[in-house]
Amino acid sequence: MLDPAELYRLETDVSRPDLPASTLIVSLGGLLDAGFTQKLMTDHILETCESEIVASFDVDQVLDYRGRRPVMTFSSDHMSHYEDPSILLHRVVDDEGTGFFVLTGPEPDYQWERFVEAVRQLVRMLGVRLVVSAHGIPMAVPHTRPVGMTRYASDRTLIPENDPVFGEVQIPASLENLLHLRLAESGTDTVGFGLHVPHYLAQTEFGDAAVAGLEAVHGVTGLAIPIVELAAQAGLNRADIAKQIEDNPEATQVVSGLEEQYDRFVQGRDRKSLLAAEMAELPSADEIGAQLEEFLREEAPGDESPESDNRYDGPDFLR
Template sequence: MQDPTQLYRYETDTDPAAARASVMLVSMGGFIDAGRTQRLLTEHLLSSHEHTVVASFDLDQLLDYRGRRPMMTFDRDRFTSYEDPSLLLYRLVDDEGQPFLLLAGSEPDYQWERMVEAVTGLVKTMHVDLTISVHGIPMAVPHTRPIGVTAHATDPRLIAQHAPVFGAVQVPANWSALLELRLGEAGRDALGFAVHVPHYLAQAEFADAALAGLGAVAGVTGLRLATTDLAAAAGLNRAEIAKEVAGSDEVAAVVEALERQYDTFMEGRERPSLLATSISELPSADEIGAEFEAFLKDVAEDDSSSDQG
């Protein structure tokens, strides 16, 4: 492997020792980010908290430009701008002056393992104790009910308040997940939150999911993160969604079907729901699988009935 430190450079006015922080958030896209959860959360943090750039990565070594072509502006008879992709390590400060790091930008197309080594080196240099990621996943749930969060971590003690929902499954890899795996193998703490986004909003902005992700990060780290602007955006977003739903009988029928299924699933059971974010006792793995499959089947049948109607 080539020298991982050649993938990045410190900013000339940055002393790595002085930029240390115990928490690092990783926001680098990946296979999926339903509701644009990660992007909204990242933009909010950078707009709401004082920050500086600690290091920048050489994306010419990491990106497939033809696979993800950056945008350019052509004005009448000439090119006037180019949206230069970036991958930066920021140092932010929370509302009480506590520093934390944010690695944000384009997910690498190439050299994943070398990039993992590079970031692991930065984790050591910056004395990072906990690495965290947040993204959205589409789920058959309505936007009118509490938002669920699925947690994963290198050590179960990090997410003791979250119980697993699924058994062993194979999913397409993403770089942030690989980083979490490798950090765990190296004996370092890392965790992630997958926020449940209604499947019909997966391609739209769903600020409530970003707000839930922000709360999850604050809860596990103790950071005092600004919420006012994101909460306001979520309120406006909620109103826009309600307007869209009210304007379409078909969409309204789908949401109502999901609400019925969600409420039925949540009510009248002595054991906790599969969608709960805090579970102290769980049924067996077979019971979990059977109930979840039945839930999805009922939703699909209700959707089909709504379409026929």
């Protein structure tokens, strides 16, 4: 492996006492970001919070320009602008003055392991203890129901109320997920959120997922990132989606079917939870055995009274 340290350049003095921070939010896209969830979140954070660039990566070494060509502007008779791609590490300050980092840019096409090692070096150098990411995944769910999410973490205690929807499945790899894996292997805590975006909105902005993602990030990090403006934009976005679907009978039918499917699924999970609670209230095998032993001890040997032939004084649940 080539030297990972040559893949990035520090833009500020890392010895500054105010530079270290415990949280890093990763926003490197990947195979998909349904509803532009991650982009909406990242843009909102960088637009509403004070920030500075502390490190930049050499994109020439890791991007396939012909695979996804950058945009240029042609003005009448000359080339006037080139949107050069960049992968940047920002230091951001939340509303309470707490610093954190945000890593943004296009997902590298090449040298994944070297890039991950470079990030790991920065994580150690800057005192990061928790790495978090959130993105949208398309699901057969309606936009009229609460946004669900798939949670994952290097340590299950970081997501204590997690109720998995999926079991073990194989998925296409992304650098972001590889980063979760490799950092966890080296002892850094990581948490990820996959926001469930209606599949029919996968290619358009879905503000509700971005709001849910930001709330999830706040829940695990405690960062005071302003959310009012993002929530307001999500409300306008929701109204626009509702209007477009209302004007399309076919879309209305699709959403109605997804609502019925979603509600049946939720009811099924509720029944499962209720059954689990009822089962938890039943006595254990040891408790049943102890009660039976107690009952047998109370039955005097040789008792042949007529009443004893049909009498049962054991546990009520065995009647």
